[in-house]
Structure formats: structure tokens, C-alpha cells
Amino acid sequence: xxxxxxxxxxLVEPHRATLRLHxxxxxxxxxxxxxxxxxxxxxAFRAQHTLEDPAAARAWLHRIATNVCIDELAKRxxxxxxxxxxxxxxxxxxxxxxxxxxxxxxPAPSAWLSGANPEAGSxxxxxxxxxxxxxxxxxxxQVLTPAQRAVLLLRDVVGFSAAETAEALAxxxxxxxxTLHRARVALEERVGPRADWSPEAGAVDRALLERYVRxxxxxxxxxxxxxxxxxxxxxxPPSPTWIAGRADVARFFASRAAQAVRAALVDANGRAGxxxxxxxxxxxxxxxxxxxxxxxxxxxxxVDHFMGASAHAAFFAGGLARxxxxxxx
Numbered sequence: 001x002x003x004x005x006x007x008x009x010x011l012v013e014p015h016r017a018t019l020r021l022h023x024x025x026x027x028x029x030x031x032x033x034x035x036x037x038x039x040x041x042x043x044a045f046r047a048q049h050t051l052e053d054p055a056a057a058r059a060w061l062h063r064i065a066t067n068v069c070i071d072e073l074a075k076r077x078x079x080x081x082x083x084x085x086x087x088x089x090x091x092x093x094x095x096x097x098x099x100x101x102x103x104x105x106x107p108a109p110s111a112w113l114s115g116a117n118p119e120a121g122s123x124x125x126x127x128x129x130x131x132x133x134x135x136x137x138x139x140x141x142q143v144l145t146p147a148q149r150a151v152l153l154l155r156d157v158v159g160f161s162a163a164e165t166a167e168a169l170a171x172x173x174x175x176x177x178x179t180l181h182r183a184r185v186a187l188e189e190r191v192g193p194r195a196d197w198s199p200e201a202g203a204v205d206r207a208l209l210e211r212y213v214r215x216x217x218x219x220x221x222x223x224x225x226x227x228x229x230x231x232x233x234x235x236x237p238p239s240p241t242w243i244a245g246r247a248d249v250a251r252f253f254a255s256r257a258a259q260a261v262r263a264a265l266v267d268a269n270g271r272a273g274x275x276x277x278x279x280x281x282x283x284x285x286x287x288x289x290x291x292x293x294x295x296x297x298x299x300x301x302x303v304d305h306f307m308g309a310s311a312h313a314a315f316f317a318g319g320l321a322r323x324x325x326x327x328x329x
Contacts, residue, residue, distance in 0.1 A: 083242040096241040103238065213274045
């Protein structure tokens with residue numbers, strides 16, 4: 001029997017993946033993104049009479065999703081990257097108590113990029129899809145005002161014209177252009193000139209990642225430290241503790257590298273990373289944290305060690321194992 005697809009569902013579903021990434025960039029939350037897309041579809045269903053041309057559905061849905069996100073941002077705190085709230089900690093001090101998960105930027109599976117490319121014929125985005133999901137980029141977006149975030153994403157990632165952006169945000173074209181200028185200046189202050197921001201910037205070589213996780217599994221602190229950049233930053237949300245510099249990170253790791261772990265390679269935010277597991281009393285290796293890594297000069301420059309449950313949800317939904325059997329290698 002042939003399943004009949006509702007016309008509205010057929011209209012909106014092809015845009016789900018792109019909208020999910022757009023909402024993730026706006027909110028900095030991967031675990032909330034699907035809910036926000038669903039709210040977008042609810043609003044779109046109620047307003048479907050306003051869509052005169054089905055060929056314009058992509059722009060229409062992005063306009064609705066952007067405003068859903070702006071409404072949501074008015075009700076929640078601004079999310080920060082792990083190193084964004086206070087000075088670096090003494091590596092010998094105890095780990096600071098965790099704060100609510102919703103204060104922190106969350107990673108997103110790189111698999112979300114699949115099927116999320118702009119439709120054929122749309123303007124060429126100034127940021128590629130891979131660039132626009134990098135942690136540094138998404139973290140910098142969270143520093144912008146909601147309006148600046150929206151304008152920059154609609155213009156430079158989604159590919160809206162100035163007029164389309166102004167219509168989406170119910171403002172004048174001159175106001176939208178002014179907001180875009182301020183957003184671009186603020187963004188470049190955070191992530192550097194666009195000429196230096198490429199899809200390969202900070203990418204981790206797979207061989208380097210494998211050496212890193214094998215060193216952790218062996219408890220080989222010297223091997224771990226050898227792979228770190230002199231200016232490495234280690235953050236551990238939802239704990240506000242973060243450590244700066246290879247010497248201090250090595251001191252912090254010294255009491256931890258001896259703890260037996262296993263790791264599973266993952267792809268997050270267009271970068272390489274790993275899920276870490278610790279052996280429990282039940283004989284299974286339980287998931288404890290997700291790490292997203294960035295490099296500089298061939299060494300690891302940033303370790304974002306995500307411990308909060310909400311930061312893991314999208315990866316579990318994508319197939320990352322919650323436990324490893326004791327016999328797994």
C-alpha cells in the first residue's frame with residue numbers, strides 16, 4: 001500500500017537538516033535544535049496561507065525559524081565556550097562545581113552537514129557549511145546580539161539578500177546592513193580575518209587523533225603532552241574550570257592519565273574528536289565525556305571536554321554508544 005505524504009510535510013521536510021543547523025548556530029545548543037525546528041514547522045503550518053510560491057519555501061522557513069530562535073533567545077542565558085567566562089584555573093586546584101548545562105555551548109555531530117547544503121541556485125555563502133559549524137565560529141556567534149546573529153547568518157551562511165534579510169526581521173534594509181557590518185567586525189575580532197578562516201583551520205589529522213586517544217588508553221602522560229601545543233587550552237563544561245598552557249595542562253592531566261579509559265572516534269563540528277569511556281563496577285565501559293579537538297602547527301591547540309549530558313544527546317541519537325562491552329577493543 002502506498003503511503004500518502006501530506007502536502008505540507010512534503011513541502012517542509014526537505015529543509016529540516018538545513019533548518020536544524022541554522023537553529024544550532026543561532027542557539028549554540030544541539031539538543032534543542034530539533035525542538036526548535038518542530039516549533040518552526042508548527043508556526044509554518046499555521047501560516048502556510050502566506051506562502052504564495054512553494055519554490056520560496058526555503059527562504060520562508062528560514063525567516064520563521066530565525067524568529068523562533070530570537071524569541072527563544074529572549075528566554076535563556078547566552079551560551080559560552082568553556083574558556084569564555086573567567087580566567088584560567090590553577091591546575092592543582094579542585095575542579096569547580098558544575099553549573100547548569102544551558103550556560104554552555106554544545107557540540108553538534110558533523111553528520112548534520114549531510115543533506116544540509118543550500119539548494120541549487122541559491123547565493124554562494126561566504127562561509128562554507130563546514131566553516132559555519134566550527135566551534136570557534138558558533139562560540140563567536142553567541143557573543144553577538146540575537147539580531148546581529150540573525151543578520152550575519154541569513155546573509156553570510158543562508159545566502160539571503162539585504163532585502164530578504166530586512167523583510168525577515170521586519171526592519172529597513174539600511175538597518176539590516178548596519179547590523180551586518182557590526183556583526184562582521186565583532187566576529188572577525190573573535191575568529192580572525194576571513195582569509196585565515198578556512199575549513200581546514202584547526203582540523204585534526206586522523207593519525208594525530210589516533211595517537212592521542214591511544215595515549216589516553218595506555219595512560220601514557222608523556223605521549224599525551226608531546227601532542228599538545230605550547231598554547232593549548234583545556235575546557236571542561238559544564239564545570240567553569242579551564243586550563244591554559246601545556247605545562248599547566250600536563251600538571252592537570254598528571255593525576256588523570258593513569259585512570260583507565262577507552263575511546264571511540266567521532267566527528268563533531270566539522271572536526272575530529274573522541275568519546276571517552278570509563279570502566280564501571282558492572283564490567284561495562286560507561287560514556288563519560290566527548291572531546292572536540294583543534295590543532296595549530298600540527299599539535300593540539302584546543303581540547304573542549306564536554307561532560308554535560310545535554311551536550312551528548314545529539315551524538316547518542318546519531319548512534320554513538322552509551323556503553324562499551326568489557327570485551328570490546
